[in-house]
Amino acid sequence: MNPIERALGILLLLTGGKLVTATTLAERFEVSLRTIYRDIDRLLALGVPVDAERGAEGGYRLPRDYMQPPVALTRNETAALLTALATVRGIRTIPLMDDLQAAERKLIATLPKAVLTLLGQAERVIGVEPVPIDIFHAETKAKTTDAWQAALDGFMLGLLDNCRVRFDHHNPSRTAPRAHDVEPCGILYDRNLWYLAGRSVETDEMKLYRADRVRNIEVSGLRFQPDPSFDIKHLLGGAWLSQAMRRWEKEGPIAQIRVTAEQSKRLAQDWYYRHVIFTPAPDGNVMISIPNAEAINLFPLIRWLGAGAELIEPAHLRKALAAELSEMARVHRDPAL
Template sequence: MNPIERALGILLLLTGGKLVPATVLAERFQVSLRTIYRDIDRLIALGVPVDAERGAEGGYRLAKGYLQPPVALTRDETAALLAAMALVRSSRTVPLAGDLTSAEKKLLATLPKNLHGLLKEADRIVGIEPIPPDIFHSGTKAEPTQDWQTALDGFMSGILDGKRVRFDHVNPSRKTVKSHDVEPHGVMFDRDLWYLAGRCVDTDLVKVYRADRVRNLEISGLFFRPAKDFSIQNLLGGAWLSQAMRRWEQEEQIAEILITSRQAKKLSADWYYRHAIFTPAKDGRILISIPSTERARILPLVRWLGPGAELLTPDTLRKELAEELAGLSNLYGSRAASLDKSA
């Protein structure tokens, strides 16, 4: 019996779920214990998850769930799978993309031959319209990079292995880079971006990080027990953003804008600004407080809101906006005067 035949025989013997001692394997295949140890190491090197336990009652067995029964899909189930895969691939970046490709190949190999062509021509049958650019919140747009993919893959591996991860997080508004030690809990996809949710070891808070802003992620090797009460579902619907805004209000400068009740109703429907603080003012208007004084964020917002919106703070942006509006007033005023004269 050659090593390949013996390795296959060992693999079959370990599928029963019970521990099989090395001495039993050696006797079964009429080889030495050292040869069995080498065969086991060879299986592990090939990616076969062999669990080993030492001691008098120890032995080897395959990790639970490694070998799955054959997949039997109907035509309609195959079509549903096509649509699901097309939807996933439309996100541009997905966790463990390489593993998704290999899983797809394995799945294809298990299907009847008459369905192979259907799966291979998925792009011809199912189309997903890409998410259009968010012009108003242009800062949310990001192009896929290797750093982004590495962050997603590493964070997902940390979740599956129950190990902490370390990474650097880039803050573009502050132009800073901060290191984080995190217990990874879950990932979510929102508006064409991936977000990583986990407990920050330093603050003991569950935080959400944009994956495209994560750099140099590595698994630390420190195990942790996943929080039983955590569910990524509790962060959906903008809940994570609302929590983050409350934290940013303690860390960032605040911009204040007086707006009409109608404008407040319009902003309350926005995915981002609806999580800001809305406070009734004395004159019937509403004061909205935003934890940011970025020029590129605040000035476009006031322009978009239009008449009725008054930027109160910061003073530097209020002055800049006043000069801009004065210039527009002169431009349109002179044009209107010219039209009146020609009439």
Template sequence: MNPIERALGILLMLTGGKLVSATSLAERFQVSHRTIYRDIDRLIALGVPVDAERGAEGGYRLASGYIQPPVALTRNETAALLAAMALVRSSRTVPLAGDLASAEKKLLASLPKSVHGLLKEADRIVGIEPIPPDIFHSGTKAEPTEDWQTALDGFMAGILDSKRVRFDHVNPARRTVKAHDVEPYGVMFDRDLWYLAGRCVDTDLLKVYRADRVRNLEISGLFFRPDRKFSIQNLLGGAWLSQAMRRWEQEEEIAEILITPAQAKKLSADWYYRHAVFTPAKDGRILVSIPSTDRARILPLVRWLGPGTELIGPEALRQELADELQAMAALYAPGSPLEKSA
């Protein structure tokens, strides 16, 4: 029996879930203990999850769930899964992308050869329109990077293994990088971006992190007990953003803008600003408090809202906006270069 045949035989013997001793394996294949040890090492090097237990009653067995029973799918069921995979791939970055590719190959292998050619060209028959960039809200567009994929894959691996993850989180607004130790709970996709949800160990708070802002993620050796009450569904519909804004209000400077009730109705329909604080003012207008003083975020918002909008603070942004509006007014005034060119 050659080493490949023996390795396959060992693999089959370890699938029962019970511990199999090195002595039993050596006797079964009529080789030495040292040869069995080398065979086990070879299987582990190939990625086979062999669990080993030492002691008089120890032995080897395959990790639970490594070999799954075959699943019989109809042609339509498999095609539906392939179409769903095309939809997921359209997000540019997906969790465990390498595993998704191998799963797709296995699905194809389960189908009759007569449809292989068609399904291998799924891009020709399934079209997914990409999400256009949101030019109004700054910072909502990001190009996939190796760090982004590593963060997403590592976070998913932490969820599956119930292990903490450590990473650095980049905050572009503050221009800071902060280390985080997190118990990973779930991931979600929103407006062409992936978000990572988990319990921050330092603050004991459920936080959501943009995957493209995570760097140097690694899985720690610390296990945690998953929160069975957690569901990523509870963070959808912008619930995570509303919770984050309440926290940002305690950490960031606040921009205040007075708007009309009609403008408030318009703004409350926006996916982002509807989670800001809207407070009735004495003159009948509405005071909107936004936990950010980033000029690239606040000034475009005021311009978009238009007449009836007053930027109350911060004073530096108010003055910058006043100077800008005066320059624009001069450009449109009678006798201006704009009027002459017309």
């Protein structure tokens, strides 16, 4: 048995956290203790985290989560995984990016020569069209930053270890960031943004936090029991946004716009506004209630809806909206402009 084969055998014996003595290893591979010591030194030099315990009952072990059991994949299964990885790379930021790239390199190393060239450069043959910028809803835009990656990685590590995470969340509607202590439950990708789903320790509520607004994340030593009833699928289809809107309605001012029945049908198809409250009126119109009363969001919406839409609340914005619409009307009436 050559040193490489013996090193692999040692790794497999040490996997799972079980303590194995040097004498046991020497007998298993029919070599001297000095050879085993050299093998262990070689593994340490390669960065393998072998723990050594001295004494009569000492020995060597690997952390329990260092190696997963060997998995045999067919060529097509390997190709399917590499295709999925290439697809995921179309997302700007993903959890545990460095670990994903390391896993991809290991998969590529197992490929037969016939497909190595093709799938080893999967990005040349697999294209992903990123979600286009939504200029109508400006709040969906975010730049990729190191802090964003750190938030995803830290949250995922807390999720894997069943440990709480602490972080500061920067909500643009507040003047200062708020500290949060959260039990991670899952992560959600929606319209080019990552959301962290977790149970707030303070309020005992399930909340979603935009990952690009999270700073100073750290995994605490406080463990928790995962909720067996949690399923990220319950937040898909915009369900998370609908739940968030109901919470926002309790936290801030609400805008009201009277629209026609036809306009309400059109608005109900929008990914964002279909989750606001639609209340039919006796005259056949519909009152929509939006948990956002800022002009920068309301004015473009009313212009898009067109004639028949009327801003009811906040009343103090009606004059400014009227002035803006009057100026637009003046420009369009003047053939010289």
